Amino acid sequence: MSLLSARNLRKRYGDTEVVRGLDLDIQAGECFGLIGPNGAGKTTTLKMLLGLIAPDDGSIEILGEPVPLRGREARLRIGVVPQMDNLDPDFSVRENLLVYGRYFGIADSVIRARIPALLEFAGLTSKENARITTLSGGMKRRLTLARALVNDPELIVLDEPTTGLDPQARHVIWQGLRRLISQGKTILLTTHFMEEAERLCDRLVILDHGTAIASGSPRDMIAAEIEPSVMEIYGETVADWGAQHGHALCERFEITGETLFCYTRDCDRVLDQLRAQHSLRYLHRPSNLEDVFLKFTGRELRD
Amino acid sequence: MNNRHNFAAPRLSLRFIPVWRRNFLVWKKLAGSSILGNLADPMLYMLGFGYGLGSLMPQVGGASYITFLAAGTVCYSTMNSATFEVLYSGFSRMHVQKTWDAILNAPLNLDDVMLAELTWGASKSLLSGIAILAVIWALGLQASWLLSLWVLPVVILIGLTFSAMGLVMTALSPSYDFFMYYFTLVITPMVLLCGVFYPVDRLPDFLQIASAFLPLSHAIDLVRPLILGNMPAHIAGHVAALLAWGGVSYWLAVGFTRRRLLT
Numbered sequence: 147m148s149l150l151s152a153r154n155l156r157k158r159y160g161d162t163e164v165v166r167g168l169d170l171d172i173q174a175g176e177c178f179g180l181i182g183p184n185g186a187g188k189t190t191t192l193k194m195l196l197g198l199i200a201p202d203d204g205s206i207e208i209l210g211e212p213v214p215l216r217g218r219e220a221r222l223r224i225g226v227v228p229q230m231d232n233l234d235p236d237f238s239v240r241e242n243l244l245v246y247g248r249y250f251g252i253a254d255s256v257i258r259a260r261i262p263a264l265l266e267f268a269g270l271t272s273k274e275n276a277r278i279t280t281l282s283g284g285m286k287r288r289l290t291l292a293r294a295l296v297n298d299p300e301l302i303v304l305d306e307p308t309t310g311l312d313p314q315a316r317h318v319i320w321q322g323l324r325r326l327i328s329q330g331k332t333i334l335l336t337t338h339f340m341e342e343a344e345r346l347c348d349r350l351v352i353l354d355h356g357t358a359i360a361s362g363s364p365r366d367m368i369a370a371e372i373e374p375s376v377m378e379i380y381g382e383t384v385a386d387w388g389a390q391h392g393h394a395l396c397e398r399f400e401i402t403g404e405t406l407f408c409y410t411r412d413c414d415r416v417l418d419q420l421r422a423q424h425s426l427r428y429l430h431r432p433s434n435l436e437d438v439f440l441k442f443t444g445r446e447l448r449d
Numbered sequence: 450m451n452n453r454h455n456f457a458a459p460r461l462s463l464r465f466i467p468v469w470r471r472n473f474l475v476w477k478k479l480a481g482s483s484i485l486g487n488l489a490d491p492m493l494y495m496l497g498f499g500y501g502l503g504s505l506m507p508q509v510g511g512a513s514y515i516t517f518l519a520a521g522t523v524c525y526s527t528m529n530s531a532t533f534e535v536l537y538s539g540f541s542r543m544h545v546q547k548t549w550d551a552i553l554n555a556p557l558n559l560d561d562v563m564l565a566e567l568t569w570g571a572s573k574s575l576l577s578g579i580a581i582l583a584v585i586w587a588l589g590l591q592a593s594w595l596l597s598l599w600v601l602p603v604v605i606l607i608g609l610t611f612s613a614m615g616l617v618m619t620a621l622s623p624s625y626d627f628f629m630y631y632f633t634l635v636i637t638p639m640v641l642l643c644g645v646f647y648p649v650d651r652l653p654d655f656l657q658i659a660s661a662f663l664p665l666s667h668a669i670d671l672v673r674p675l676i677l678g679n680m681p682a683h684i685a686g687h688v689a690a691l692l693a694w695g696g697v698s699y700w701l702a703v704g705f706t707r708r709r710l711l712t
Contacts (some may be wrong), residue, residue: 152611199552199711218556232547236475245474248467249555295554 149174150195151299155204157190157356164190165201166356174300174355177323177333179350181439183448188336189229189358192305195334209300215429222250225294229305231286233278239265239289240274247296260296267322268292286313291322304328304335308342320345340436354443364435365375372433372440373397373409377416380405381426391419409433416418453685454710455643456704462559468565471574476573488580490528495581497517498646509650516602520673521645528611528665531574532636536628536673537617539566543619550574563616563703570612571605578604585676588601592678599675601605606688607668608646610695614664617698620705641664644673664694 149171151230157165165187172178179226180405182189195206196219204440206213211220233242243264250301261363263269268288272283287307294302307323308316323346325334337343341348360367377396379387384406392399396408410416414429420428454592476483488576499515509517542548582600591597617630642656643649643665651655660666667687680686 196554218558221554221556228547228554230547230548232551234475234477234548234551241474245467246551246555249468249552249557251464251467261697328643332507342505345642 148172150208150334152195152205152206153204155191155194155206155216156202157187157194157199158202161342164354164356165194167205167225168353168356170195170351170358171374172301172332172334173334174329175327176348177327177335177346180349181338182336182353183338183342183443185448186353187354189305190328191353192303192334192336194343195391196224196226196303209283219299219366222297223300225297225299225302226295227287227290227302227304227307228416229309233286233289233292235278238272238277239281242289242294243296246293250297252297254322260298264292267295267325269318271310282315287311287315288318288322291319295326299333301332304333304340304372306337307335308309308337318343340434344435352439352442359442360438364438368433368435372437373411374433375410375413376431376437377408377410377413377420378405378410378429379420379426380428381423383425384401387420387423387426395419407437408448409437455707456700457699459559459563459607461564462558462561464557464561465564465568468562469490469569470687471548471552472565472569473572480631484576485488488526488577491529491577491581492521492584495522495584510673510677512518513590515588516585516676518646519585519588519590520676521669523585523600523604523676524607524665524668524672525640525645527574527578527607528636529568529574529667530577530641531608531611532575532615532631535566535570535619535624536631537625539570539616539619540625541620541630542566543706543710544622553710560703560709563706565617566616567609567699570607570615574608574611575601575604577660579609589678595607596675596678596680600672603668603675606691606695607664610664610668610691613695613702615688615698616702617705618697620702620709623672639663640648642666644669664691667691 148171150170152168152170155165155168168187168191175319182188184415192367194201195208195213196212197220199346200214202348208220209223213220224230225428234245237245238296240261243255243261244254247260251345254420262271265274270289270292273285277284291307308319312321320342321331326404333346335346347364349361349363351358362370385401388399388401388406392406392408396410400407408416417430420426450706480687495515495518499518503514503518505579506514549559553559554676578600585597586590615631622628642652642660644660645665649660649666653659666692671681671684671687
């Protein structure tokens with residue numbers, strides 16, 4: 147039985163259909179990623195799943211509750227980390243947790259008993275009485291994550307949880323999420339950091355223009371869609387190199403600006419060739435989820 | 450919420466209470482400046498004009514001018530306090546701080562948040578009404594203790610009515626600047642037309658007719674006799690008018706806010 151299933155979700159704003167017939171299935175205990183470029187429909191999809199906006203068509207069931215009809219009952223058992231921090235600036239760290247717990251109808255005594263563990267989880271024990279305005283961006287994110295756990299949710303929904311954080315803060319959030327996964331929580335996250343999705347997600351879908359264009363585990367998707375090695379080649383003459391050797395040495399190659407991406411199963415031949423080229427710099431790396439993502443969604447800018 | 454129309458009847462649920470408590474907790478932290486701004490200001494005007502202008506005047510509407518003005522000020526201050534709260538603070542919670550977004554991710558609905566705003570606006574304005582009433586009692590301006598106590602439920606009704614009206618503006622507002630229209634085009638004319646500072650019968654006929662429809666007139670027609678020691682005339686009519694203004698406004702406010710946030 148899936149913990150979340152959505153069938154044929156559709157949502158239209160004016161002339162644009164931002165979600166176009168999306169199906170989702172999330173199993174209990176997995177970390178599921180919804181990835182896609184800006185404007186792909188990720189946030190709209192999350193809002194529909196949480197029962198905050200009604201889909202124009204389709205059906206949703208989360209934790210056995212039909213949404214949006216029984217969205218309130220579903221949200222009782224869900225924790226949400228929104229894209230933008232919306233902590234209460236007038237409250238201390240502790241008061242933010244207390245007040246948020248009350249929204250779930252949890253007794254003050256129960257919330258107070260949970261707060262030490264939540265603060266410990268967020269690494270904010272020493273900041274218990276600090277005002278929100280004095281916290282760093284990373285601390286605010288961690289507190290938002292802790293706030294989402296105040297109702298001990300079965301499903302945790304995170305909308306771009308690490309956008310705007312420095313690498314240190316990002317790693318701390320990832321660590322926290324892994325801890326939650328090991329405790330058996332189910333996680334649904336959206337992100338446009340492929341590294342994040344690759345590290346955390348058991349399965350994911352790539353969403354573009356409101357539909358799922360690929361899905362699977364990150365490892366399987368990379369194996370199925372992309373050659374195992376990537377040579378990134380930089381230099382002014384990279385286009386000439388591509389014209390001369392690209393077809394012979396690469397299974398596939400793409401040029402953007404002064405960079406050539408050469409996807410190959412036999413990197414030694416490419417490396418031998420490149421060693422003779424003094425005008426080109428290069429980087430050899432294994433293929434990753436970003437390559438899959440760019441293959442499906444293209445390299446042009448999304449605004 | 451299943452595809453239902455934005456302007457379906459607002460739903461009432463006790464789930465709003467934690468949101469009301471949230472606002473109360475913020476208020477407790479900032480109570481000092483809040484009390485000074487909301488309560489002291491109208492009080493100073495009332496005392497200044499009441500005694501200053503009042504000394505130049507004979508009786509107004511069958512009472513000393515300060516008593517006449519005090520009854521108007523109870524309503525005026527209640528209206529202002531409710532309006533400021535749901536406009537500026539409400540807009541800040543909805544649009545600037547995104548407090549409502551956080552609440553809506555919990556098992557609360559927008560209708561719960563709106564009910565919390567309505568009752569919170571009325572709660573804060575009750576405080577303003579009580580403060581003016583306390584001054585009236587302290588100065589012994591009321592003709593009858595018992596009748597003046599009846600001002601309290603009327604103040605609650607006034608607070609609810611003007612909170613609901615203000616929430617319509619909050620629902621439609623793109624920014625804080627928008628509220629200036631409401632103050633300049635609605636609140637200020639109402640203060641001048643509805644008998645806060647002088648009896649309505651001093652106005653030209655057509656303005657008196659306009660005045661009779663405005664909610665602040667109905668509020669003052671209830672409160673002033675209670676201070677002057679008379680049973681108000683047409684109680685049911687005035688209460689019904691305030692309920693109608695409040696009810697229709699609340700229905701519109703909830704509808705506009707649903708349209709703004711839930712689609």
